[in-house]
Amino acid sequence: MGRNVLVTGVSRGLAAQHARVLALHPDVTKVVGVDVVPPRQGIDGVKFIRADIRSPVVGKVLAVEDVDTVVHLAVAPSSTAGSRTSTKESNVVGSMQLLAACQHSATVRKLVLKSSTSVYGASPRDPAMFSEGMGPTRSPRSGFAKDCVEVEGYVRGFARRRPDVHVTNLRLANVLSPVWDTPMSSYLRLPVLPTVLGFDPRLQVVHPEDVLESLLRAVVHDVPGTFNVAGPGVLVLSQVLRRLGRLAVPVPAFTLSRGGSTILAALRANVPGDLVQLLMHGRGVDITALTEVFGHRPRHTSAATVDAFLLGLPPGSVADSRVRAAQARLTEDRSHREKVDSHG
């Protein structure tokens, strides 16, 4: 049986790419994408419907297109409109509206949610690795992380009311992509990176290919449940920066807080609020369930993901290549001078 899939937030990088992958898959009959803005590039084989998921129009789309699988990728750290209020509105109210529509739909059999490992928060009291059953030590109180917690709550409620629908919740670690706009990617793209003085957090990142593969697996196979999606292994931030050849500027923690961040923002070195706690305490997640229950073995470790990310970046100010080039220039210079000396 072919599937009719609805992808929300389809104009964004990850969702657009996922829709492309779905359209090529033999088990998928039809892919419908909805978003408030049209995608920048056309997506072959995907029917785009310009609709706001915050409006009841979504219900009609579900019915008209005979959708059986909903892939909810619209929960994002920043909305196209920009402001935090509208982002929250779109994330939380949009999800509520979509879930309400799904609950009334007679055709929907599966819901795939993209959430984030930021639901675990980041605090000094955290265990080293979070597995899916654990809750946050300190609940995230703002930003994208809080949106994710709320959306997950609504999805749990939906799953309770519609036990016949398979619900797969994928908690993605920070996605590192040279193309997609994710908070971690844009942070690591800064020419000089503010880090928190005296803290070297553990970070776990995930490669875009592994994200796409797990999303596809969740659509094509029936694997209900909640799964952490991350690359195996962790890196510490200083190590990531060394690998990327970026300069770090350690600043005291308070300058990154709400008041102090305005100074940094003025210097165009803004750190997204969600990231500050992560940059202090770090986070690791257990991916045993992903490999053993969900059935996806990540192909890229966190370290390999960072290295792959590096290839898509212009070299940093203290990148290995630049250091070697400078070294070569210096030695060349000196040998040249020595030659002149010996001739003279």
Next chain:
Amino acid sequence: MGDAEIIPLGVRGEPGRGSRRSTPSAAARSLAPPVSSHQQGPVRAGATPQAADAEQPGTSDASATPRGIPMEDLLHALAAAAGQFFGEEWEAKAAELMAFARRRLAGSYEVDDFGFDAELTSRFLMSALRPIAQSWFRVDVRGIENIPDQGGALVVSNHSGTIPVDGLMTMLAVHDHAGRHLRPLGADLIFALPVLSELARRSGATLGCSQDAERLLAGGELVGVWPEGFKGIGKAYSERYKLQRFGRGGFVAAAMRTGVPIVPCSIVGAEEIYPLIGNIPSLARLLGVPYIPITPFFPLLGPLGLIPLPSKWLIEFGEPIRTDAYGAGAADDPMLVFNVTDQVRETIQQALYELLERRGRAFF
């Protein structure tokens, strides 16, 4: 007295030494007749021929090239210093160190899931602690054969000394004598503090919670716990070597769930390093720390008071207590957990009394 000419070597007839005057003193003037530099040279060389020979290349070069010490000499000196520092195979060792530095700078090293950096710990932290353990505390390690060569085990130890130096010393003892890394479980305060949190994770510590303990033990690691916590480390000097309550027995439950042996560890000596005679509870509350210690030398002598007293240390690892014989639900039986906790506590307390007798005087 023509052949017994007195030449003041130190001042060379220049202004008097020690008087800080620009003109030579009367005594110096009478001692040093106006000799020419030509005359002075040979006499000095004759007086100390070896010293002069040794000085010759350096001093003559320095006078010929006023730029400073020549490069070659500097390199020779460096090579000699490296030989002194690293021993015979200094070249290989220096190359290894350079490779290490390069690896560090490129970020191509590995940390485990807990942020543990084995290479850095072995190379730097342990090397830094070793002289303190050997020369300052004269740590005597006993019963190291009780630490299994491989597989998970839980080392349970008494805690004392105001600052957790005993944890570091146990880590070193295990590293040097058993050839394994001890993974300490720490309080959440450590992980909230800048610098300290980074160091703790790098050296293999993680938060003292059951999830981390079980994850480490299940992974076959050697885990260290100090169940007395702040109650033990921050107790008054008069209470020394009296074990406090052993937490809530969470460590026993973790060992039972993973079926690993418990190795009781008794440390004598840590109590005397910073004898705690007082506390400032109000300031401690204000700063959010468990206590502000007052020792005979701190804060009286300021930073000097931070130097630990050189007490004699004994670290003894006792016979392992097996937990794999208990049934599957043992960890969920509070009575059993309490009993085993008491058993471990009693073992350590008995060992402490024996070690104290054996040690005799605390300092020298």
